[in-house]
Amino acid sequence: MGIGEAFAILISTIFVYNFVLSRFLGLCPYMGVSKDTGSAIGMGMAVIFVMTLASAVTWPVYRFLLAPSTSNLWYQIFGGDPASYDLTRVLRTITFILVIAALVQFVEMFIRTVSPGLYRALGIYIALITTNCAVLGVAVLNVDMFFQDAQPVAASYLKSVLQGFGAGVGFMLAMVLMSAIRERLDLADVPEPLKGVPIAFIVAGLMSMAFLGFAGLI
């Protein structure tokens, strides 16, 4: 996997297929936390961290526990025909969400013990991200897009982690932009029925339109 391909993945997840504005993932925290730039940045950092880590952990779980191949752990323990150990359809959703939930718990505990200062800044947001559709969404997208049996393992793994990272960065970008606009929107003369959430959605629509302009970049 060359640097060009890595770059293409980053550009596409941050700009062209921004997870919030194009793929509609992570809207609840997006609308909830983007009221001021400080918390938007904090949430953004937490999301980048969790999404990258989630991508890094769910991919090996998928490959070694669920997917039918010679590296499948169940096959190595029990033998038989590697193709018959296909747990992808049945266990993917449950395994991913449990892994992500457990991962986030550990990360929270770890940060709380190691760096109370960091925990004060990011801790609350991390709890919010557990059941965020963006994290599960990026994990599922990774295996859908990059897990093909013919692909070299290392490249596939790197692409998945890179996509997780890029998705988080894109999320933070969209949130920070939105928070800057919303801070000024609070002072603007918005018609009464549109105040609050409706105008936020309209702004998101305009931002999404702007991001459509990145189409064809890669």
Place this chain on the structure above:
Amino acid sequence: MNAPASREFTKGFSKSNPVFVLLLGLCPTLAVSVTVHNAVGMALAMTFVLVCSNVIISLARDIIPPKVRIPCFIVVIATFVTIVELVMQAYMPPLYKSLGIFVPLIVVNCIILGRAEAFASKNAVGASLLDGLGMGFGFGWALVLLATVREILGHGTFFGYELVPGFQPALIMILPPGAFLSLGLMLGWINWRRSRRARRRQDTAPPLKLE
């Protein structure tokens, strides 16, 4: 117990509509409302998962210790989501293809976990069942409403059937910006109706604001 029971069901439509009032489950709402066909499919899938998980969690509410309740809820919900995935792949593959990643994402739909936590774990099975049905249909109703607007304006069709000959649809409506704009304007309209009704009743119903 008729009046309270029916209220459990109808509150999901207007008073506590998960999309328009509680602002939950926004991701699938915007993503799936491209065509009415997809919207109906998603709504049915969601309602199935919501009702089943509400019932099971309500049945087990005295057995599950509070400390592990969230993981237990997640496992129950994920099981039903996987069942829906398998059934869809087996009998309705085109629908499964068009709903894409939003089928497994039903598991993290805030509505389902929210109702499990707020209602099913504290109420009897019957009430939980009705609550699930009401919330599910309320969600479906919001989804179909949004999808109708987007499909008619963006595709020129309704449920796949052409409406007006020679109509050039506005492509933006089926792209992401159209979704955001439609929902924003719809919420604004709902706000306006509420404040008009409140002004008539001399109440104060504050417009939707996210705290």
Place this chain on the structure above:
Amino acid sequence: MKAETKEQPLVLVVVLAVVCALAGLALGFVYQLTGPSIHIQKQKADRAALLAVHPGASPEGLKLVKTEHEAHGEQFEYHEVYDKPLDDDTKELIGYACEGRAQGYSSTIVVTVGLSPDASTITGIKITAQQETPGLGANCEEVESDTYIWNIFSPRAKAQAPKPWFQSQFSGRSIDGLVPEGKSYKDVRALSGATITTNAVVRATLDAVETFSTATSLGQVDAETSATWPEAEGGGEE
């Protein structure tokens, strides 16, 4: 259960384990029921694609051929398509079919390409997988529908077969006829506003042709025939 017993770690673990076990059982049961259907759906889709690119083919006359590269073991597959069931000795080869892929705008586009018996002409293409932009790139699979909403129940509406105009422009083209012209390809009617998707479909078609020529030059490893596939239910599916 008493409140204090509920808090003990052992109880927590046991409850969680029981819940997971029950979930696993439920899933296993449902998978038993739906697994075969899922498999059948995949085969139906494959078969429908093959029949779409070779209109005269017999559903029992499809043979999957697998070949393998001796040195690095990479496998290739293609289909031989006959006009009569495989056990019929009067059957004739009406062509081949091969799958090709290319990166489109927002997804990998997978195309099944039908080739003539001398592998010089494309009999047709069928896009089997794409997740392009709805209204733009996704129109590559678009079927021009003439069914208006007030015609739902009229017999005329039912009689019209949908025409996928973008894909049908490749029928009857020579494989050398897809010539690059600047950034796109010559004589290919593009999708309006979706040149990336258009070019990707052409690239996927060329990839299929190339895969076929690679596959036929290698040694045959295995063959699977559609005679062993389960019966297709109903008539055509789309």
